[in-house]
Amino acid sequence: MKTNILGIYEDEDVLLHAIDKLQADGIVVADVYSPFPIHGIWSRLKLTTRLPYATFVYGAVGAVAIFMMLYWMSVVSYPLKFGGKPLNTLSFIIIMFVGTIFIGTLLTFLTYLGREKMFPGKQVILPDPRSTEDKFVLVIAKPEDMNDQETKHLMKMLKETGATEIKESTVNDHE
Amino acid sequence: MYNTRVRGILIKGNKTYSDVSRDVLRPLDAPTPIWWWVTAGLAIIAMAWGSWAFYNTISTGIGIWGLNNNVGWGFEIINFVWWIGIGHAGTAFSIFLLILRQKWRTSINRAAEAMTIFAVMAAGLFPLLHMGRIWDGFFIFPYWNTRGPLWDNFNSPLFWDVVAISTYFMASALFWYMGMIPDFATIRESTTSKIKKKIYGAMSFGWIGNAKSWLRFETAALLLGGMAAPLVVSVHSIVSMDFSVSVVPGWHTTIFPPYFVIGAIFSGFGMVLTLMIILRKLYSFKDYVTDGHLDAITRILTFISLIMATAYMTELFTAWYSGSEYELFTFMKNRVTGDYTFAYWTMITCNAIIPQLFWFKAIRKNIAIVFIMSIFINIGMWFERYIIVVTSLSKDFLPATWAGYSPTIIEVAAFVGTIGLFVFGVLAFFRWLPTIAISEVKGVLKETTTLKSFTDEN
Numbered sequence: 135m136k137t138n139i140l141g142i143y144e145d146e147d148v149l150l151h152a153i154d155k156l157q158a159d160g161i162v163v164a165d166v167y168s169p170f171p172i173h174g175i176w177s178r179l180k181l182t183t184r185l186p187y188a189t190f191v192y193g194a195v196g197a198v199a200i201f202m203m204l205y206w207m208s209v210v211s212y213p214l215k216f217g218g219k220p221l222n223t224l225s226f227i228i229i230m231f232v233g234t235i236f237i238g239t240l241l242t243f244l245t246y247l248g249r250e251k252m253f254p255g256k257q258v259i260l261p262d263p264r265s266t267e268d269k270f271v272l273v274i275a276k277p278e279d280m281n282d283q284e285t286k287h288l289m290k291m292l293k294e295t296g297a298t299e300i301k302e303s304t305v306n307d308h309e
Numbered sequence: 310m311y312n313t314r315v316r317g318i319l320i321k322g323n324k325t326y327s328d329v330s331r332d333v334l335r336p337l338d339a340p341t342p343i344w345w346w347v348t349a350g351l352a353i354i355a356m357a358w359g360s361w362a363f364y365n366t367i368s369t370g371i372g373i374w375g376l377n378n379n380v381g382w383g384f385e386i387i388n389f390v391w392w393i394g395i396g397h398a399g400t401a402f403s404i405f406l407l408i409l410r411q412k413w414r415t416s417i418n419r420a421a422e423a424m425t426i427f428a429v430m431a432a433g434l435f436p437l438l439h440m441g442r443i444w445d446g447f448f449i450f451p452y453w454n455t456r457g458p459l460w461d462n463f464n465s466p467l468f469w470d471v472v473a474i475s476t477y478f479m480a481s482a483l484f485w486y487m488g489m490i491p492d493f494a495t496i497r498e499s500t501t502s503k504i505k506k507k508i509y510g511a512m513s514f515g516w517i518g519n520a521k522s523w524l525r526f527e528t529a530a531l532l533l534g535g536m537a538a539p540l541v542v543s544v545h546s547i548v549s550m551d552f553s554v555s556v557v558p559g560w561h562t563t564i565f566p567p568y569f570v571i572g573a574i575f576s577g578f579g580m581v582l583t584l585m586i587i588l589r590k591l592y593s594f595k596d597y598v599t600d601g602h603l604d605a606i607t608r609i610l611t612f613i614s615l616i617m618a619t620a621y622m623t624e625l626f627t628a629w630y631s632g633s634e635y636e637l638f639t640f641m642k643n644r645v646t647g648d649y650t651f652a653y654w655t656m657i658t659c660n661a662i663i664p665q666l667f668w669f670k671a672i673r674k675n676i677a678i679v680f681i682m683s684i685f686i687n688i689g690m691w692f693e694r695y696i697i698v699v700t701s702l703s704k705d706f707l708p709a710t711w712a713g714y715s716p717t718i719i720e721v722a723a724f725v726g727t728i729g730l731f732v733f734g735v736l737a738f739f740r741w742l743p744t745i746a747i748s749e750v751k752g753v754l755k756e757t758t759t760l761k762s763f764t765d766e767n
Binding site: 145146147165166167168169170171172175176179181182183185186189193203204207208211212214216217219223225226228229231232233235236238239240242243246247249250251252253254255256257258260263264265266267268273308 | 325326327330451457458459460461462463464465468469472473475476479480483487490491494495497498499510511512514515516517518519520521522523524525526527528529532533536537539540543547748749751752755
């Protein structure tokens, strides 16, 4: 069974410095659980997201699709004149604008849920439930061949960086 | 790079992170207070009366309203625009202030968004009812039908309205719900009740709150916010085009879209002020929604009120400068003077004059007066819509067709019913959902409480 070593911190600035120190010593910080987003963490853990690109694609495809729909309905399928205005009009822009936002918003939200594998009623177990409350939980994956002495050394290092509590956890993938 | 300077202490009382969750979630665990039952009872009575009006309208037809050939729009459209205006605050608040990185929004945005949702629901009922044959309402969708297929008129502002408002409702609801997901997880992990753990656990969608999920969460929130921000402008612009593309005197002006948008934000902020004063009083949230927060809202209202006053004066000037006698008649003989003088000057007083009292610090600091003034703003904005809808229609080009308008009891009941719906929705939100965005408040807590410079080189 895979084991993780958890360092629990009380303060986000202490945590950020701890990550710097641990990384300088060549220790890989696997993850951090926090009650709110901490902006400094993402660059330190080299995390990125491609969500904005997805949104752009949804918006671009949505705008074109809606224009095609409007054009086909108003010009091709049933060309009906309203008030002497041209069939293919500039005022399509309004439905295109709002429709693009509709498609972009909905698909971005669904993509977000999909990438996070989140759905209504999903059951999860957190390494330490207090990370939704007031604790910052730093996770280091413990290699299988790590002996007791190395483990102790790692725990001591965590203590030095300001962790108020250090423990081992067998929670993996939140199961 | 996402950090802005903070104006001062936002959250008072030297709160710790767990204090924040405890304070915000306390009302969820406490027994339901008496005021809640009383208000909910009144709201349900109002909704019952409103349902009676809806039933009568649908079963008999809109002929039982006080409308006539000339004044074809009355209470329903007034109230529709009024509710939509109120519904602008949530998004204006959270999204504009999110994009402008105003951190003081964090204590207020959740409640403002909830208000948006219920106000838009209340608003949406009126056009549905106004269709007359509500069972044919699905004709509004461009679906494959056996009449041609005959599609919608995509150049009609009324159709744009349907698209814009449903999009606005969906975007606001998603944004609101998404913001609550981490807070639901906080409830899930901290509650001792099994039922609550199940319900809030299901609603938390399995939120874990690790670094990557926060990154995606922040990015998605910013994207949704960025997309919804133009909606705030476009929805009310489109509502204004319901009026301004017609040739009715008083409606056919290019100022309408900005005038409506600013009016919507004005009434929305007015309602946010009303609601936040009530919320912080009932739940003792004075450390979160501080006098400083209310002060910031009143300052914004003062500024918007000046824009409103400018818009009113511009309308009068344009009526005179256009040289059109119909425009001039509508504004000078049928609004400033004439049958609707009371409504017009109530509007001017409530929207352009009373909020100017906020220039005085003593008034901004007196929460009771601020509360009363926020009510006046809501009333003033209702009269603005009344003025726009009724005065222009009642006396247009042909004096032979002039007609007055007064609502029937059915129309009043429908309006009271939507107020009941709104109040009930807000009460449900107060009772069962986290009224302040816990994770967002925690995020700004440290830098704003200790006023330490944020040492983040990101």
